Amino acid sequence: MNSSKIKSDFDKNGFVVLEKFFSKPEMEKINDALHDYVKNTLPNLDANQAFYEDKEAPKTLMRLQSMDTHHSYFSDLCHSGRLQNLSQALLGGPVKGKNLQWFNKLPMTGKLTPPHQDGFYFMLEPNEALTLWLAQDPIDETNGCMRYIPGSHKKGMRPHQRTDLLGFSQGLADYSLIDAENEVAVCVKPGDLIAHHSMTIHRADANESSLPRRALGFVYFSKTAIEDIGKAELYRKKLYEDWKKRGKI
Numbered sequence: 001m002n003s004s005k006i007k008s009d010f011d012k013n014g015f016v017v018l019e020k021f022f023s024k025p026e027m028e029k030i031n032d033a034l035h036d037y038v039k040n041t042l043p044n045l046d047a048n049q050a051f052y053e054d055k056e057a058p059k060t061l062m063r064l065q066s067m068d069t070h071h072s073y074f075s076d077l078c079h080s081g082r083l084q085n086l087s088q089a090l091l092g093g094p095v096k097g098k099n100l101q102w103f104n105k106l107p108m109t110g111k112l113t114p115p116h117q118d119g120f121y122f123m124l125e126p127n128e129a130l131t132l133w134l135a136q137d138p139i140d141e142t143n144g145c146m147r148y149i150p151g152s153h154k155k156g157m158r159p160h161q162r163t164d165l166l167g168f169s170q171g172l173a174d175y176s177l178i179d180a181e182n183e184v185a186v187c188v189k190p191g192d193l194i195a196h197h198s199m200t201i202h203r204a205d206a207n208e209s210s211l212p213r214r215a216l217g218f219v220y221f222s223k224t225a226i227e228d229i230g231k232a233e234l235y236r237k238k239l240y241e242d243w244k245k246r247g248k249i
């Protein structure tokens, strides 16, 4: 796909798939860096920077947060080069890298991702941001592929409500059968990248297969968007306190 088609698909649908964005050797480097992160960086971080299906079982690690702030390889990957340039091209202006997360839906136990709009968490005005979601494994309907509603980014923010899911505290309150009919399931291979706008409705099923389902999510805010930092921090603080109280983290 040429760059104007990538941009026009993103503008029209609120997401676009870039196949083979990273080569096999590049993915090997990324996977090695992730291994190093888990082995050498994670033990020194606060408890709220990693979530587990079962916090007493390190093997059930299912989420890493703010990886770009804790590891130089991931800082470079997020804040310079191809991903930053792509985000700027898609949002049509300067961006700032905001977060890098790792999503690990473990075989058989990895929970679903509720339907949501990332912008609900971001608290931006205007809500101009995107996520670059990089597949590390073959991911299809059997192990929880991403599902998007094309054009939903143009229809405003839908009501959200609290969920009980660690790492996905908000889901659409009014997700309907019509929404489900309009979903597009996106099957990907390692190295494929999906860009989705912060207003695009998306979700994923649980991983009920015996296969891994790992992905990295790079979040970029447009520099024109103003973040309500006080509100966002207060929300996160209360949420972490709540998860802690309930023994989830």
Ligand SMILES: O=C(O)CCC(=O)C(=O)O
Pocket (backbone or CB within 6 Å): 103, 113, 118, 131, 133, 202, 203, 204, 215, 217
């Ligand atoms: O990997 C997933 O299931 C969730 C990812 C997601 O919701 C996001 O990156 O915005």
